[in-house]
Amino acid sequence: MKPKFIIGGAVIALALGYMIWAGITQSAVYFVTPSELSAAPVSGKAYRLGGLVVPGTLKWEPKTIDLAFSLSDGKSTIPVRHKGTAPDLFGEGRGAVVEGQWTREGYFKATLILAKHSEEYQAPHPTKDGKDAPPPKRILETLEKSPR
């Protein structure tokens, strides 16, 4: 009885080991910063790219649902394109992680955008000069003014 168990156990362990090894090598995605990616870009390989959304680069085209922006880590900047709206926490000047591929055309094609949580949930600081009034008010106001 015993040797049977050992052989059976070994076969199962080997099969599982192989499945895990194959799975990890096929589907593990490397996390890179914009400088790391621009240093050695491999097109067609899956990456997770993390950086800050550069203010002024965010472009949204509702008709074609094309989203474009740049991610930067202070040293390098990578242009990113995505099909579809951005997630809720996404915005200029904030951290974001995108998953996708580097393309030959020289931009990062994102299939998934993960906006970074700022771990602590904070109330916005009271505005000192009124310049950065909370965005919701502004949107509500413009909606109110718009003809229905």
Next chain:
Amino acid sequence: MIPEIGTGALLVALTLALYGAVVAAIGARQRRPALVESAQHAALGVFVLLTGALLLLIYAFLTFDFSVRYVANNTNLGTPFYYRITAVWGALEGSIVLWAWMLGLYTLLVVLRHRTSARELYPWVLTVMLSVAAFFLLVMTLPAPVFARITPIPADGRGLNPLLEDSGMITHPVALYLGFTGFTVPFAFAVAALVTGRISDFWITTTRRWTIVAWYFLSLGLLIGGWWSYHVLGWGGYWAWDPVENAAFMPWLTATALLHSVMVQERRRMLRLWNLALVVLTFSLTLFGTFLTRSGVIASVHAFTQGAIGVFFLSFLALVVLIALGLIAWRWDTLGAQGELDSVISRESAFLLNNVMLVAATFTVFFGTVFPLLAEAVRGEKISVGAPFFNQVNVPLFLSLIFLMGVGPLIAWRRASPDNLKRNFLWPVVIGLVSATVLRLAGIGSTLVAISLALTVFVAATIAVDVVRATRARRAMGERVLPALGGLLLRHNRRYGGFVVHLAVLVVAVGVIGSQTWSVHTETTLKRGEQAELGGYQIRFDGLRESQESNHGKVTGTFTVVNGKAAGTVLEPAKKFYPQEQSPIAYVDYRLGFIDDIYLVLGDFARDGTSVTVKIQVNRMVSWIWLGGVVLTLGTVLSVLPERRKAA
């Protein structure tokens, strides 16, 4: 004053728990019932004090006591009444209070139920449970003091994480924690059995119901978590292989293995060591899960970053594993099996294989979850292991498990004769093969989908074969069909409760397979009056409006969904703007159906309200997953009812 009373109550509870743990152990060693009785009183005291602390915390939330840091961080003046109560366990400190309170409750129930029935083991069970409670009380005192004050006292709090303003927030953590803490009971009995050397099969039959109850609540917690993810997060999925989901899934897998292997020990006196190991593993995994989610080593909705707490949990986990391994090594000689495996074609063999598959799945999930952490620690590489890995490795494991689910309950113990196999499996196999062929020819999905669905049909057929045969036997004794069926379920409630739970798993499996295969989605920009088409439905955008709620502003889009026939359904997905948040939160709207769910997420909108970008999903068979939860509840209730077989 109130917070100080709370802190005091927790300190007294900690002292009592430690006292009770020590005294129960001494009472057990020196056979002094008076000491054990004293420990019982300590357990009662711990529960009363924890209840008091929980009530004081709720009171602090209801009265907006922002002098308490935890209250100020998790609520504000606009938080509605209902969510001020759920906010109590909306973050780290409060969730530990809830956890400890439930542990206190379980300890009390163990006292009530076992103080006379398990004399030898009982004092040690008390020791273990009170020690675990003491650990959680220590966490509440040192790294996560829930009643800590804040100066200066803020005029208003920060508010609750808006994603947690949902009815799921009352049921999901409660169910999940009832599951997690529930596994302390079988663990305590296992340790007691090892310490006293009474490793006969008594402890395992005694804890069967406890394990089922904990397993049920954990299952329910997982399902409600999926429901929360589905209807709150707006990505249209219910399971993402997120580390936190995995943390709760791993103990579920090992507990499922345990529920099955226990039967082999009861029936065949085998797998003693294995069962002990599974109990220890399950309990350790609940601690590991808490470590993962509460230490901040991973980022997630559930992960409340805190420094020192990770060290506490990891140390306690190490202690638990060391003590358990030490005890097992000490009792090694007495842990040998009395029974032997006679044949590979037997029920014990099917159960063994089921256990191997479940533990393999646990290992896979564990590896995938910690691999990124290890890779970063060892090689400095940041890697993410996502859903593709978990799906690729687990799909074959889960499909074999479904197959075994059909084989296990019907195949004979010891050695199945060809006649036994033919009698039980001829029809189910035929039905399974036919349905695989039909599904494939109908082109309803890939070969994998056809095989998966055919496997569920096979299992359903085995259950049908058993029920029909048993009902017939009762009919032969002169009973009518319905009384025969009812009598069967009630008199053999343990066996048929198990079958109903299996049915629930099948229903969930069909939901998962169906939703993965047949769901469709699109994203598009619509002008007012314009319509999109998806999966046979027309979705028309009717307009946008804004409103002000108690603690947030809201922009709502109105859509009419028609599928050719009857009057349309109006769906109103929205964006909520919380003043404490920098960006809006999507509010999903959906219409659930037996087959099709229509699911709309407002993506973006023109400031003048003339056009919106909307994510449209037609998710199919997802409701079956929630339906599975209902069936699961029925099956669990049936299987924990007192057995009435002896009366028959």
